[in-house]
Amino acid sequence: MIDWLAAPSRVPDHAVARAAAARQDTLTKPPGSLGRLEALAVQLAGLQGRERPSAARVRIAVFAADHGVAAEGVSAFPQAVTGEMLRNFAGGGAAIAVLARELGATLEVVNLGTVNDPGDVPGVRRRVIAPSSANFCAGPAMTDAQLDAALMAGAASVADAIDAGTDVYIGGDMGIGNTTVASALACALLDAQPDALAGAGTGLGAEGVVRKQRVIARALAMHAGVDTARERLRCLGGFEIAALTGAFVAAAQRGLPVLVDGFITSVAALAAVALRPDAKPWLIFSHRSQELGHARVLAALDAEPLLDLRLRLGEASGAAVAVPLLRMACALHASMATFAEAGVSEA
Ligand SMILES: Cc1cc2ncn([C@H]3O[C@H](COP(=O)(O)O)[C@@H](O)[C@H]3O)c2cc1C
């Protein structure tokens, strides 16, 4: 057991947020006319503790891991893809690698344990816990020590991000079978049924989705007695989802704003908030994924995402696509003229 999860989250600076909101009302536009871009700038100001917030320095950490439950045939793709994609992230050909380049963002890729392990690859950090989590239909997905290691991998990534001077942190996922894992964990955290949360993932047909829902129902029955957030994460999670959970808790504790990606990362956010409710103000939700359960998970988090582009990829791709919105919100906030500066009449 580790106790760092017990430390409180930072409290956003409400005075700075109020000052930023007041500035918004002096800018040459009808008050409120820039809608959520105004709210974003004000929120970021409070989180960053500066009246002129920034989303210039973005750190994207993609956590990759394999899942024992893949043996139940719950994905349209073979498990070997997880390890293969690690090379693709490092080689620059994966969607998130392209987006990170486009944004000038730092991309960190972390291998937490893959069955088809690519070994030492430049650009991939090895924090291997085990080749995969265990099949949670037969027992807990992780041991306590494995869960600790995964949570710590996320916290270490956030510590690096802060040392490097990061304005906004983004976490991403890669792991064949992880929509099954995220759905199972969300079912347990929300007391929901598999047919409400488990969808097509990488592209299962209707029959495959039903099989996947049955697999999740078996897992939920197996772990029905488990009643704390930490134990739910240990029994029904996976290494990358636990790392994302640890990263989000650590980011809130250290005062680093997080842009949350799609279904998988939102379930990690749900777990983080279950562990530490005071982490929630630090999470900004980027988009609504096409994955069936995402809307429900977002609703449970009271989150209204910025975008809905019908993405269903993960890897942090949706969060990356939302970064330009944050940057534009910050630029408008910092650089628009006030009514007084521009000599424009007020209402
Ligand atoms: C080539 C490829 C790249 C991906 N990048 C993210 N995912 C996403 O899809 C997987 C989850 O879907 P399921 O639960 O159906 O396996 C995860 O690896 C997730 O990161 C990918 C999937 C594939 C096939």
Ligand SMILES: O=C(O)c1cccnc1
């Ligand atoms: O929204 C996601 O995170 C997602 C959806 C489908 C497959 N992998 C990830």
